[in-house]
Amino acid sequence: MYDLLVRNARLLDGSGQPAFKGDIGIEEGRIVAIGDLANTDARHAIDAQGHIASPGFIDSHTHSDLTIALDGRALSSLTQGITTQVMGNCGVSAAPTRDLEPYHGPLDPAMTRDLTCDWTHFDEYFQRLEANGVGTNTATLVGHGNVRVAAMGYDDRPPTTTEMERMKALVGRAMADGALGLSSGLAYAPGPYAELEELVELSKIVGTYGGIYTSHIRNQTESIAEAVGEVIAVGEQASVTAHVSHMQPGSPMLGSTRDLLATIDQKRREGRDISCDAIPYTIGSTTLKSLLPPWALDGGDEALIRRLKDSETREKIKQDTLQHGAESGG
The missing domain is CATH 2.30.40.10 (Urease, subunit C, domain 1)
Known part of the structure; x- marks a missing residue:
């Protein structure tokens, strides 16, 4: 029976x-x-x-990292038939944290205003999820934004040797704790401040664990081909699987998807494990802050507020945003 x-x-x-x-x-x-x-x-x-x-659906790109720690039922996923979700995308993950302060990236902190962060690393975070109970299967990437903030804050500069070693150690710790790979959000501070070499070195650590590299690329407008090329370069130079998250060209590059896919297909024929995904609708969503020039966010939100209070600097930010908008990414 x-x-x-x-x-x-x-x-x-x-x-x-x-x-x-x-x-x-x-x-x-x-x-x-x-x-x-x-x-x-x-x-x-x-x-x-x-x-x-049917079998439960797998959502390979979610941002439930903090909300699921607040309410583990994951009802917004379950009601859509999703039983497994992959978190930690776009350079934003639950861990590591700096002084028990989550990195929100482009996400709205108000969504988790009642959350008390009591973890630094993923092993502690996973223990919390298990203790609270979780409504779906969960997996996570480690966010480059988390790693950079934990090691060196929001500074717009290359890491020192000591800071680079710290970032590599944090990525290694995350992978040892069970992360599937590294994600970057190169449109969200401090992501834009990272050069290719930094991403490659961190991805090499991921590679030793058989992990992957995924990226919310630097921009999706005039320089989208270069941005996709950067993801490919990380995959090639670090010898890891690389994935472009929501590759959707915006104006004036509408229609360039055919050429971008041709580039990816060619790399796959050459033996590279490169892939991409796309949002199944014609608009995207993110924060207005991501339209600001990266230099305006150097030092974090408090530094941004100081700049906005200065009328001359605020006008410079306005003009830079009007001229470049999402192309600069911040």
């Missing part, structure tokens, strides 16, 4: 074959039988006539 029997569903099993009618038998929370189970009994049954049953 099954604990639960789902009857008469249209089954899509994830193999690629067409949907077929069948039943699903479940015991102790696990699927133990699929097929024609009409002559079997169950403690509970659901008539799924007219409905589709």
Whole structure:
């Protein structure tokens, strides 16, 4: 006797074959039988006539890092059929933290205003999730923004030798704790301050663990080809799998996707493991702060506020933003 029997569903099993009618038998929370189970009994049954049953969806790009620590039910995912989510994208992850202060990047801190951060590294963060309970399977990348802030703050400069070693150690610690790879958010401070060499060196650490590198690229307008090329360069020079997150050209580069995909396809033919994804709608969403020039965010939010209070500097920020906008990224 099954604990639960789902009857008469249209089954899509994830193999690629067409949907077929069948039943699903479940015991102790696990699927133990699929097929024609009409002559079997169950403690509970659901008539799924007219409905589709499928494996849970995997959301490979989420930003639930902090919200799931606040409310582990993950209802916004579960109600969409998502049972596994990959967090830590766009250079923003739950760990490492600096002085128990989360790095929010482009995310709105108000969304987690009631959150108390009591972790520095991922092992402590994972322990909190396990203690609270989590509604979905979760995996995470380690955010480059977190790593840079923890090692050297929001300074617009190359890292010192000591700071670079600190960043490499933080990435290594994150991977040892269970992170899947490194993500960068090169449109969000302090991401724009990182040069290619920095990203390559950190990705080499990731590579020793079999991890990947993903990137929210520096811009998606006039210089998008160069930005995609930078991701490819990191993958090649660090010998890691590389992925371009939401590769969607904006004006005046609308229509350039064909050329960008051709570049990626060529690299794949050469044996490079390069890939990309796209948002399945015609707009994107981020914070207005990301439109500001990177120099305006040098030193963090408090430094930005001081600059905005100075009328001459504020006008310079305005003109720079109007001229370059999302092309500069900040």
